Amino acid sequence: MMRPDIVVIGAGMIGASAALALARAGVSVTLIGPREPDDKATATGPFASHYDEGRITRIADPDPLWAGWAAESIACYPDIEAASGIRFHHPVGSVRVAPAGSPGLARARAAARALGAAVEEIDGRELAARCPAFATHEGVAVLWEAAPAGHVNPRRKVAALKVAALRAGARLIETEATAVATGPGGAEVALASGERVACGRVLVATGPHARDRRLVPVLPDLKPVGRTVVLFEVAADDPQFRAMPSFIVGLDPAAPDTSFYGVAPVPYPGGGLWLKAGNGCIDSPLPDGAAVRDWFQSGGSQEEARRIRAEVLTVFPALSAARWRTEPCALVETVSGRPFIGRVPGWERIGIALGCNGYAAKSCIALGRIAAGMICDDGWSGSQEAGPLRPVWAAP
Ligand SMILES: Cc1cc2nc3c(=O)[nH]c(=O)nc-3n(C[C@H](O)[C@H](O)[C@H](O)COP(=O)(O)OP(=O)(O)OC[C@H]3O[C@@H](n4cnc5c(N)ncnc54)[C@H](O)[C@@H]3O)c2cc1C
Known part of the structure; x- marks a missing residue:
């Protein structure tokens, strides 16, 4: 096997995006990561944040950086x-509903307008009319x-990124x-199959399996949580839910920036x-792979x-009689x-792209591009783009 310049570990939203960016830049890249398990109950390998059918995609965000990464990716x-x-x-569009005067909504509107997104402000009556x-x-x-x-379908988006990366020259090994x-x-990266892959550098993008010392010898200070x-x-024929946008809804004036979110029926x-x-509303900490x-x-x-469910029914009362079920993520x-x-201190051949805070399904293409630049360019950590993304490392 030809020695790749870069191995990307984690064929999820960020890893597949980074592999695509690297392959298109002419870098020899191997992407390593298993497929979604057929039987989750008996699976022993890693899990992922993207095993779902719907993720909100929008530019409007109170953080102008997240808004910019979304705009770049969506394009x-x-x-x-x-x-x-x-x-x-x-x-299908997206709405953010908040108590009038919410600072978060004002920031999201300003960030969206600065990026030329098509946003308008309406009231609750107009929303119900539309x-x-x-x-x-x-x-x-x-x-x-x-x-x-x-919205995007995250399973299909990862599949699309992987196919595009392969067509651009990346290699894929579907194992842990x-x-x-x-x-x-x-x-050198060791695989569960027993194979070893020699390379120049390694980019770790393992999503919820971020705290794995076998791959990242110094742990970043981040917190995987179950949701x-x-x-x-x-x-299918319910007219109320036709032409429905994805949504983020907060109704409590005492907590104007707390909310629930969702995706139109898919x-x-x-x-x-x-x-x-x-x-x-509840963080269930997942300190290691076994907990994930x-x-x-x-x-x-x-x-x-x-x-x-209680919050959803205040906004969509028609769902009170609907069949419902839960999924872990x-x-x-x-x-x-x-x-x-960024690169791991003392281990400059290893870089990480981790800690997406629940927002990267829409923005992974920009973040993959940035991670690809980071792992190739030794001067990248001094760049303006690096500052807001600089990892914080946990005390040993
Ligand atoms: C409930 C929920 C709702 C969300 N809603 C939205 C939303 O509406 N909009 C939005 O933009 N984002 C949303 N997100 C966030 C989005 O899904 C994540 O930010 C995104 O999936 C993170 O991408 P990632 O590449 O870091 O991780 P993942 O997509 O999880 O990919 C990590 C990959 O690493 C692999 N891996 C792990 N360990 C190993 C190993 N040892 N060897 C090889 N491979 C390994 C896994 O198999 C996986 O494929 C949501 C997340 C959750 C949980």
């Missing part, structure tokens, strides 16, 4: 869909973001990486159209599900609220 969707032949983007699934709420402001905002070793001449989502079944494996919602697996093999938190929080992209 690439048509190209990735064409390069792969896989459709993942549904530009999309009757929403109950009318007084005293709220609604930021309506038109297409290309909407079990160790990384480095020396003066390069690095629960609730899925509500919606009849088909799920096993049949039916399901509206998905979550609110991140246990979490994904559980049904999630019933307490979190109960709270999500996981994301990785950082102190900065932004990803950590």
Whole structure:
């Protein structure tokens, strides 16, 4: 096997995006990561944050950096869909509902406008008129973001990124990486299959398995957490949910920037159209790989599900009789609220792109481009782009 310049560990949203950026830049790259397990109950390998059918995609965000990464990424969707032949983007629009005067909504509006996104502010009545699934709420402001905002199918998006990367010259090995070793001449990645892959440098993008000392010898100061989502079944012919945007909704004037979020009904494996919602009200810490697996093999938190369902029914009362179920998911929080992209101190051949804080499904193409630059360019850490993404390392 030809020795690749770069091995990317983690064939998820960031890893596949980085492999695509590297391959298109003419770098020899091997992407390592297993497929989604067929039977999650008995799976012993890694799990991922992208095992789902719907993720909000929008530019409006209170953090101008996240807004910029989203805008850059969304602009690439048509190209990735064409390069792969896989459709993942549904530009149905997106709304952010908040108590009138919410500072977060004002910041999101300003960031979106600065990037030229098609946003307008309407009230709760107009929202209910445009999309009757929403109950009318007084005293709220609604930021309506038109297409290309909407949702992406994260499973299909990862598949599209991988196909596009392969077509650009990347190699894919669908197995788990079990160790990384480095020396003066390069690095070596050991695989669960027993194979070893020699390379120049390694980029680790393992999502919820971020705390794995076998791959990253100095742990970044980040927190993988389990989250629960609730899925509500919606009849295919229900007119209330037709032309529905994805949504972030906060109604509490005492906590104007807390919210729940969700995606318009989409088909799920096993049949039916399901509206998905979550609110991140309970963090279930996942300190290591075993805890991540246990979490994904559980049904999630019933307490979190109960709270999500109660919030959803205040906004979508038509769902009170709907069949519903829960799914576990996981994301990785950082102190900065932004990803950590940088080299591991003392291990310069290893870089990380971890800690996406629940926002990277829409923005992974920009973050993959940045991670690709970081792992190739020895001067990157001094760049302006590096500053906000600089990893914080846990005390040994
Ligand atoms: C409930 C929920 C809702 C969300 N909603 C949104 C949303 O609406 N909009 C949005 O933009 N984002 C959303 N996100 C966030 C988004 O899904 C994540 O930010 C994104 O998936 C992170 O990408 P990643 O590449 O870091 O991780 P992942 O996509 O999880 O990829 C990591 C990959 O690493 C692999 N891996 C791990 N360990 C190893 C190993 N040892 N060897 C090889 N491979 C390994 C895994 O198999 C996986 O494929 C949501 C997340 C959750 C949990």
